[in-house]
Amino acid sequence: MESLFYNMTDGYFEGLVRGFRSGILRRPEYLTLSQCDTLEDLKLHLGTTSYGNFLSNEPSPLAVSTIDSKLKEKLVNEFQHIRNQAVDPLAKFLDYISYSYMIDNIILLITGTLHDRDVSELLPKCHPLGMFDELKTLSIASNSEELYNSVLVDTPLAPYFLDCIKREDLDEINVEIIRNTLYRAYLEDFYKFCKEIGGATADVMCEILEFEADRRAFNITINSFGTELTKEDRMKLYPQMGKLYPSGLKMLADCSDYDEVTRVAAYYAEYKQMFESSGSGPGEKTLEDKFFEYEAKLNVNAFMHQFHYGVYYSFVKLREQECRNIVWISECIAQKNKSKVDNYVNLLN
Amino acid sequence: EIMAVSTWFWGILILISTLFVGVGTWMCITNQGYRFTLDEFLLTTSPYMWASVGISIAIAISVVGAAWGIFLTGSSILGGGVMAPRIKTKNLISIIFCEAVAIYGIILAIVFSNSFKLYEKHPDPLQYSGSIPSDDLTTGYSMFAGGVTTGLCNLVCGICVGIVGSGAALADAQNASLFVKILVVEIFGSAIGLFGIIIAIIQTQGRSFGKTN
Numbered sequence: 001m002e003s004l005f006y007n008m009t010d011g012y013f014e015g016l017v018r019g020f021r022s023g024i025l026r027r028p029e030y031l032t033l034s035q036c037d038t039l040e041d042l043k044l045h046l047g048t049t050s051y052g053n054f055l056s057n058e059p060s061p062l063a064v065s066t067i068d069s070k071l072k073e074k075l076v077n078e079f080q081h082i083r084n085q086a087v088d089p090l091a092k093f094l095d096y097i098s099y100s101y102m103i104d105n106i107i108l109l110i111t112g113t114l115h116d117r118d119v120s121e122l123l124p125k126c127h128p129l130g131m132f133d134e135l136k137t138l139s140i141a142s143n144s145e146e147l148y149n150s151v152l153v154d155t156p157l158a159p160y161f162l163d164c165i166k167r168e169d170l171d172e173i174n175v176e177i178i179r180n181t182l183y184r185a186y187l188e189d190f191y192k193f194c195k196e197i198g199g200a201t202a203d204v205m206c207e208i209l210e211f212e213a214d215r216r217a218f219n220i221t222i223n224s225f226g227t228e229l230t231k232e233d234r235m236k237l238y239p240q241m242g243k244l245y246p247s248g249l250k251m252l253a254d255c256s257d258y259d260e261v262t263r264v265a266a267y268y269a270e271y272k273q274m275f276e277s278s279g280s281g282p283g284e285k286t287l288e289d290k291f292f293e294y295e296a297k298l299n300v301n302a303f304m305h306q307f308h309y310g311v312y313y314s315f316v317k318l319r320e321q322e323c324r325n326i327v328w329i330s331e332c333i334a335q336k337n338k339s340k341v342d343n344y345v346n347l348l349n
Numbered sequence: 350e351i352m353a354v355s356t357w358f359w360g361i362l363i364l365i366s367t368l369f370v371g372v373g374t375w376m377c378i379t380n381q382g383y384r385f386t387l388d389e390f391l392l393t394t395s396p397y398m399w400a401s402v403g404i405s406i407a408i409a410i411s412v413v414g415a416a417w418g419i420f421l422t423g424s425s426i427l428g429g430g431v432m433a434p435r436i437k438t439k440n441l442i443s444i445i446f447c448e449a450v451a452i453y454g455i456i457l458a459i460v461f462s463n464s465f466k467l468y469e470k471h472p473d474p475l476q477y478s479g480s481i482p483s484d485d486l487t488t489g490y491s492m493f494a495g496g497v498t499t500g501l502c503n504l505v506c507g508i509c510v511g512i513v514g515s516g517a518a519l520a521d522a523q524n525a526s527l528f529v530k531i532l533v534v535e536i537f538g539s540a541i542g543l544f545g546i547i548i549a550i551i552q553t554q555g556r557s558f559g560k561t562n
């Protein structure tokens with residue numbers, strides 16, 4: 001039924017976002033980029049792709065951070081163009097995409113304030129998709145209660161804070177726990193929203209979000225080995241969704257080393273394959289790389305369906321991955337060490 | 350939500366039930382209860398009503414189908430044309446296929462209107478001195494049915510061509526060689542509207558008002 005009514009409000013945007021997606025770099029372009037020897041060469045080759053002359057106004061010794069921020073700026077312009085014209089429920093969906101960047105920005109500012117950095121130094125480092133007005137006033141908060149009551153209560157992230165507000169002070173470990181609790185609430189909320197929309201959106205997005213939840217569960221488990229995080233606390237950080245829910249999450253909460261995690265992953269076909277083929281040796285891909293590759297595959301497949309909202313989410317994620325790829329290649333070039341330059345995730349052929 | 354199917358379904362069901370109960374009660378109160386039967390309804394309503402409603406359904410619902418198809422295809426062409434301007438002109442063919450559906454509706458409405466004559470035998474058709482001749486009843490019913498046939502066929506044909514045209518525009522934006530292949534699908538979709546109008550013409554072939562003398 002959605003194919004009958006989708007184009008009424010969102011047909012133009014779907015055509016537009018598919019046009020943007022056709023400009024994503026392909027394998028031959030990545031090969032050309034990885035064979036450049038200087039950043040100026042890279043800039044020249046990027047000029048022949050869909051990026052065009054986006055770096056033309058930058059002063060001559062080009063830095064990798066400039067390339068990174070200009071790539072992000074292009075994505076943000078395109079995203080805002082769509083967001084400014086969208087109506088509900090697409091507008092709400094696009095807002096949900098930006099909440100994850102808002103969470104990252106809040107955590108970045110809190111961590112920076114803990115290390116006594118000035119807010120004006122930190123604001124340019126924030127991700128532009130997650131900017132909101134109250135962000136600038138974040139530094140006045142010294143514990144979670146103040147953070148909530150003075151800064152965050154009017155933002156759309158307020159409902160996600162209800163679980164964190166018990167933490168008294170903000171210090172290093174607590175900030176990470178806050179980040180993961182917020183992200184868990186956000187993922188569950190987003191998942192519920194996509195399920196309500198139903199149809200192809202639910203089919204595409206729920207699969208992507210379930211993988212995201214499973215990936216976070218694995219990462220939280222692996223990163224918590226050797227820290228003071230108890231097993232009960234760890235269980236509270238896992239999003240209650242995904243293939244691992246409910247029995248896999250219980251097993252993961254009881255793990256105490258990497259081999260046990262691999263055993264848990266062996267129950268699930270895709271994760272078993274990812275854990276088995278990864279490693280930290282010289283020619284092998286790490287687990288993070290495998291996760292990125294699988295995520296890229298899911299995002300590319302989202303474009304195989306028509307009349308759904310998943311294309312916007314996938315487009316943002318694919319562009320982000322492309323940005324990471326180009327920055328990786330630029331870093332290899334800038335440091336004149338091209339041994340691992342092929343470690344990017346190729347998106348489209 | 351505007352298109353919530355259950356709200357519309359229950360709304361229309363309640364409306365029809367209320368009319369039914371209301372008319373029935375009125376007829377009982379005014380001593381005409383014996384007339385509240387289907388038999389009475391079908392034999393005394395004027396065949397002109399059936400024929401006129403048939404003609405209006407033919408053109409109105411065909412136009413709904415054409416409009417639906419055009420907006421489905423048009424918004425995708427606009428979106429895809431931003432990053433791939435070359436698709437603009439070629440994809441107007443999809444719009445033309447949708448428009449053809451509305452033209453089928455007009456043709457049928459004109460053909461039916463031409464056989465929509467007053468009975469020569471009764472100069473004042475409001476004064477029947479007896480029951481309506483069965484030939485005229487048949488003509489009325491067949492024009493109603495012909496109208497509904499072509500209206501519904503054109504509605505779904507328009508939607509079909511619209512959705513396929515939308516896919517054609519987006520595929521063409523990515524890969525120019527795909528457009529001609531998808532156009533073949535659209536041609537088949539367009540044929541089903543033609544079936545509707547052919548059957549409607551056959552249904553009313555040879556029928557016109559005022560034949561019995």
